[in-house]
Amino acid sequence: MIKFRHFLLVSILSILVYACGGDDNGSSIDNFDHAAQALKDNDSLVSFLKKHYYDVDLDSVKPLIVGKTPLFDDAKLMTEEITETINDIDIDYKLYYYVVRYGDPVPTPEPGKENPSVVDSVYVSYYGQRIVNTDSLSVSFDNNEYVWWTLSGVIKGWSYGFSHFKGGENVTDNGPITYDNGGKGVLFIPSGLAYGNTGSYPILSNEPLLFYIDLFDFVPETDIDQDGVASIFEDIDGDGKPWNDDTDGDGLANLFDTDDDGDGVLTKNEDANGNGNPRDDFNDPNNPTIPDYLNINIR
Template identity: 35%
Template structure:
């Protein structure tokens, strides 16, 4: 998953195009007016809680056996006057409620955690291998089904590919990948992987934008399997992208050490000193973050006063 290094002018031009066209952006190109995010979240919360209090799932099915699939999760609406059948659980009674601040708005989303998974957890910037089904809360319609494992970027670079919706960046790192896999007759079978369902408000999904099968301001449901992940280094500078979230706000787009308009995670020269970040790995151990030539506590690749290069030493 190597990415090409682009010059600043090209980056800025394409970034403007990406900003205008990205599905997450509030400025929808449709005629639907953009609503206030805080007000929409209140409406979305009511819709989600109504759904969770009126639907149940087949909980007993997952008490036996192992390595269940997302397709085994059956969510059913309560009929009028009906009580939750034996072997099932009302969603509202079993989901986890998670609060997060996004774009200065307090959001709530909900997770049905069926299996945590026994492997490692991805970071919000990584690539994940997953199977899933997405549906719309309001209509119940399924808009996408991925039954064959697919690799998806949680974080896009805004140029060559776009990332997932915010909810996926929040939920996937809270699960673990599979502990391993076997291959038989060309079919890969994963063991003890993360399995769950996320119920998310429109503000953590597409908000005012629309997509195929998804109307503006739709609340979404994803049944999913987290199978594997790959740590991302978007600019191939030797520093994993998640580390370049220096202010710790789970957003790498606002970390720009040299102020050149290019976020560090896609900037091959983070400190703007003319030495590529990868070349400021002086000890050539594959990790530029532990090289501090002048001992001032700032690694060379973030210190514009340290211009030593491993290319100079090797020449």
């Protein structure tokens, strides 16, 4: 994820980053015990959270001092339990995120669009640090202000983490783009939802990460491959992970595949009723529940 260099909303780089396996958590190393590392990571994060607190005045995480509430006991610290499959084995992770502000977009968004999905494009600022030996933080290894990323092409800790926050209100007036009341918080990410046992210089292998994040805006129902189907709706099996759905088995997940069923007709052209939505076209009487764009028998 780090140093992505202007990852635009619908960039071919999304596909390249994903296809090259930059986010595979070291799954190519067959003998590594990812489950054991996940437990170790959680122990490390819990230890760190018990030794630090959030300093409201300094707007940052600091070593615990007398009279302050450790992050682990702070009501603003939340947890998401996440299961990822590596080498056909389900690995359980815990992602911790501290909510400074959920975000308050105005006008009120449509129901279901308050938060970005795990594959939407987001407009953010961030500041990343390595968690070192559960006691301290490294200097920033990467930071950026007011940039767009797509959550399909970043570490999973980001994909899941940003989905808990909301955007803010665009109050730009004859000047730089400005947002008020955007989502703001801190992500505490186990290595298995970051760079795993391979690392990514200067991030060491099996190293948990901390990110200060601001979410200003996002593109609801981002369509990464511009095939007429929003990327979040390419989650065919409904497990909340569009990146593991590959209808035609060509090694390219549907959210990156412009011909999802591999029949030689682009998904966006399998829109028989012409309403711009390939998901509601069903023209195979033998398979009435399969939309045409996922049905190799319908072109």
